Amino acid sequence: MSPQSSYMLGIETSCDETACALVDRDGRVIANVVASQADLHAKFGGVVPEVASRKHIETLLPLIDSMMQRAGGVDWDRIEGVAVTQGPGLIGCLMIGVETAKALAWRYGKPLHAINHLEAHLHAPYLLPERADQAHLLIEVGESKAAIPFAREDSAAPHEADSPQAEAAVIKTPEFPHVGLIVSGGHTTLVVVEAPGQCRPLAATRDDAVGEAYDKVARVMGLGYPGGPIVDRLAAEGDPAAFKFTAPLKRRDVLDFSFSGLKSAVARRVEALRGADGSNGGSGSSGGNASGVLPEKIVRDLCAGFQATAIDVLLSKSMRAVGASGARDLVVVGGVASNRGLRRTASGLRAAGVRIWFPHFSLCTDNAAMIAGLAWHLKPLEAEAMLRLDPDASLKFTPLKGTVAG
Ligand code: KG4
Ligand code: ZN
Secondary structure (H helix, E strand, O other): OOOOOEEEEEEEEEOEEEEEEEEEEEEEEEEEEEOHHHHHHHOOOOOOOHHHHHHHHHHHHHHHHHHHOOOOOHHHHHEEEEEEEEEOOOOOHHHHHHHHHHHHHHOOOOEEEEEHHHHHHHHHHEEEEEOHHOOOEEEHHHHHHEEEEEOOOHHOOOOOOOOOHHHHHHOOOOOOOEEEEEOOOEEEEEEEEEEEOOOEEEEEEEOOHHHHHHHHHHHHHHOOOOOHHHHHHHEEEEOOOOOOOOOOOOOOOOOOEEOOOHHHHHHHHHHHHHOOOOOOOOOOOOOOOOOOOOOHHHHHHHHHHHHHHHHHHHHHHHHHHHHHHHOOOEEEEEEHHHHHHHHHHHOOOOOOEEEEEOOHHOOOOOOHHHHHHHOOOOOOOOOOHHHHHOHHHHHHHHOOOOOOOO
């Protein structure tokens, strides 16, 4: 790394993760620090906005300081600009990041970038993770399956053969335009990504986000928070056929998602299984008991049934969107993109010519590397707009260049 290289400082505080990162202009993640508040919110079974914003105030500045120290004593001369999540997210949480970023940019005379959190998630597959052993993406090329080294233009081997594997070896990043599926705690959205930070929405959830459904399913079974990783782990040990759930809005003519009915169906089944009569609602083994504690096998099977239904609907709609768009790349991002069942099922799809990309695990859940990485592709705010920047809890996608806003 040349001593002259400069870094974008990213700041992310939209929900319950306080995060900062340094990313260079080639998308290399130099440092990526996330202080999760999950333990703080676990006892409430979900994020408490007031508690989260207070924790961001305490954590953010010391976290930036210690990251710059740990990254080898990076000083402000090396910082090209400051990038911060403007929205969407929890307003009190966003405010801490935005006001801190404004103050730092003003104090050190740096340009300020206001970044859309969802557009940043979509940029995650273009980043090179910090450590070489993290540097891979799961990728599908036609019928081949390969976890390949993440090769960028500057480091790629020359294209030598025509086999799918060789094709995989020279694919650097997803092509534009491509279809993006954002799956997180707050969003389940399909978009066409025309360029970095340039998206056209195609469909979204009509009620709960898929991550929210994971969290609620975990909560009704008393499994802990955040529920996604726990349900994912238990589902891997369960039988997805033991409990059948109806895939919501699976009709071919609807691209929108819905997860609240699925979540409620799981909750109703849990309630029935907990009934003192011991009826088991269809798994074939003994169900609930008077104490309301479900047997482990039942919990694993319920997780597997819920997860299989959610994955089925996510992937079938995404593949339909890819087909309709004429694109050949599908990018899956957001916290739920770290789901191993989703990755495994995606890697088993047999859709000729479609390539499915997932960011490295460290870049799926909320982080500031994606904020800093996207900022390199976008214009900073004008000097006067900088100090007037406000967070926006329901920030919309940036209108496409060349189209009328609104
Ligand atoms: O993107 P993210 O970190 O924050 C938001 O912007 O919402 O996503 C958090 C969500 C939570 O709902 C969490 O339960 C879910 O992502 N999640 C998972 C997994 N890891 C995190 N859901 C399913 N499987 C996982 N392995
Ligand atoms: Zn997120």
